[in-house]
Amino acid sequence: MHFRLNGQTADVDAEPTEPLLDVVRRAGCTGPKEGCWIGVCGACTVIVDGLPVSACLYLAGMAEDADVWTVEGLTADDPALVDAFADAAALQCGFCTPGQVTTAWWVAHRPDVDGGPGGARSPGGAGGPGGDPDVAALMAGNLCRCTGYQAIRAAVETYRAGH
Amino acid sequence: MSTVVHPSDVRVDAVRKIVGAEEYAGDVSLEGMVHACIVRSSERHARIEAVDTSAALTIDGVLRVVTAGDLDCALYGRIVRDIPVLAVDKVRYLGEPVAAVVATTRRLAELGAAAVVVEYGPLPAVVTADAALEPDAPLVHEAPWEYARAVVSPDDPPNLQSRAARGTRQEAEAALAGAAHVVDETYVTPAGHQGYLEPQCCVARWNAEAGSLELWIPNKTPYRLVEQLAACLGRPAASIELHPVAIGGDFGGKGSPMAGPLCAELSRLVGRPVRLALRYAEDLAATNPRHPTSIRVRMGCDTGGRLVGLVVDAQVDGGAYAGYKPMPEVSLRGIGHAASSYRVDAAYVESRIAYTNTVPKGHARAPGSPQITFAVESALDELALRSGLSPWEIRRRNVLRTGETGHEGVRYAEHRAAEVLERAERSIRPATAPAGTRHGLGIALYDRPTGLGYTSLRLTARADGDLDVGVAVPDTGTGSHTVVREVLAGALALDPACLHVRHLPTGALPGDQGVGGSRVTATLSSAALLAAERWQARGGEDSIVVELRGEAEEPITSYCAQVAQVAVDPTTGELTLLDLLTVVDVGTVVHPASHQSQVDGGATMGIGFALYEDLELDDGQVWASNLGEFKLPSVRDLPSLQTEVLEGGKGVGPANVKSIGELVNPPVAAAIANAVFAATGVRLRRVPLRAEDLWEALYPATAAAPGRPAVPAAAAAGPAPGGSSEQP
Known part of the structure; x- marks a missing residue:
């Protein structure tokens, strides 16, 4: 298949029905992890055409010609x-x-x-009509068993405030 | 990668974890590596009549199908060695490994495993501790006393894994008989997975020529695992090396050999490196979850509310094997600490752990403590009600004071229970319950001793003038490697950026006891201070190794009080946790950010135990088979979490530290259950605390209720708080 991975052209051998997670990991981006394997925990989150997806459920074939970013690419030039x-x-x-x-x-x-x-302001969206998008609602698809989320929430608020 | 210079207190592992560069076992890829998948039992208890591997072997890419007869290894276990690497002759739980398929890819290994056909001859099963301990119960193991390091004898009841008792039953019963008020209730907790997000995984490479075995496995007790593998595989310990990999969450679940022995055997049999990674569904169904318990608490006080007697009988489902429990007596020590915060004239605490035809149970954060604390701290509130005292007052009257010796017979250096309670009461910020709901506030108290352990450490001067710090113990995520850096930097008056902490392979250092018992900060900080002392006093050497085998000078314990505020919707039973205040008793906090994370993470795990997490182990089967059904709290499920840190306590060792990792999760469930009672008058004695149970108790079958046909208008008011609507 052909897609862009972290800004670079990627041509890889992949079955269209295999999870995108396996494809990006095989391509050397092992940052995204296999956790629950059913799209609940968020450990495998990658960005496809600007949107976060659970790469364990996202089929490789759906990412044909897509612009895919993993944590490696997102952090490479973003010290903030x-x-x-x-x-x-x-x-x-x-x-x-x-x-x-x-x-x-x-x-x-x-x-x-x-x-x-x-x-x-989308239906069922994060902040309600006209509301400020709530970080907790936006981040609810990423489970963490260790931290109790308080520090993660603070990190996301800090980063978002800088944009 | 970031070029920004970080302030010194940034965790040693922060940047590599943030950019996705940290290496976990599942990221290890070796030359020639192949993949394995386990064929698991579909039966709870059955003879294995036949295993047909022919269809699997026709799949292109399947290299080998392995059954018990192919293996050359013994039973394994952390204390009791009763676990077969693959089931021999019979299976004892649903999900037990029966065979393994090795193939060139994971997908082919999984296809191969699905193609293996096992014929079973069903046997009668026992699926609860109560049933297993009946005199005529079917036997999970015919002669469990014959296993190496077993703690039972032929005279014990059938299916007993272990029995632990403290105190004298007769004296405690007599004290109860003379009590003015007595509570006699039974509290029930479910099986629960630790919830680490990284499924169990192992990469093994057997080198036949060298006779050596290397493993990459997320295990928090690497030196002990080497000993266990040596015993299981019949190899010298010196021929086995564990390479350091990050551990993707532990909480007690990454202390057992788990995928290690099988993966090692598969590598030997196929002559190639093998990766054996579990899918999360396998992990939930068939690893080593928290023990379900049924705990009967009888507690009595005199007319002044002074505790005079306590009898605890805990019935514990240990599952099909005892080998995942690491304590020498094979007990859950938390249960033995029942009511350890209080003065009781006569106490008797007994727990019996049973073999059942269910997934074998293991350690989960503060083993036994969440269960016993839910039971005892709920019972104490029930006793307060009977005595006409407030929940605060009955605790104030009974908590141990410095200088006193509790019913466990240990004289701790100090007891700060009263101060912790006082701080909790003073720090409450009243939460607002939404209109139409009832507000309730509940308190619970817990204490946990801190010990020291064994570890070793190496300091080496680098050419650039910096110091390499080699440690033997893995950082399970708690920040322990950062603690080493902070303590050494302070003692050597060095910039922390000049200290490079690395986890070394086994064999590089003399040894280590492993992570457990909330003792790592105490042990590592003591070892680091010892190393700093030796480093400053050294002669010309550019490398030193220190070993610390620590005993605390005097017993240390620390307290945690929690106050939960809830809102209950009386029409639906829906329960919302509004606020959770945690007060922790500390000595010196070495790394505040990591300490706070342990508090927040502990509180969150306690909330999961209290409100959500249940493997739904029923009739021998784990029904919550994925993380959608076994629900861990997400950021959106949390209330505001408040923390109060009571500084100035007397801790362990020269760094003066107390435990934190397992201090915070145990009391949460009782605090919430007590708050629910305050809100509704309903006493829930089973976790998770569910809206359904609350609703059933609010509206017994005979009463009209919202949602039932023909509801009279009066029912909307519900029963009065403190009424007779106790959960059956």
């Missing part, structure tokens, strides 16, 4: 993202961290469009 998590000590075992960081990037960069996917 790294520092936000490091300074807040927003991690412990680190297994969920690549997914948390990836979603945090999206929280700060996502298009805030009425009714758009993930938009603050």
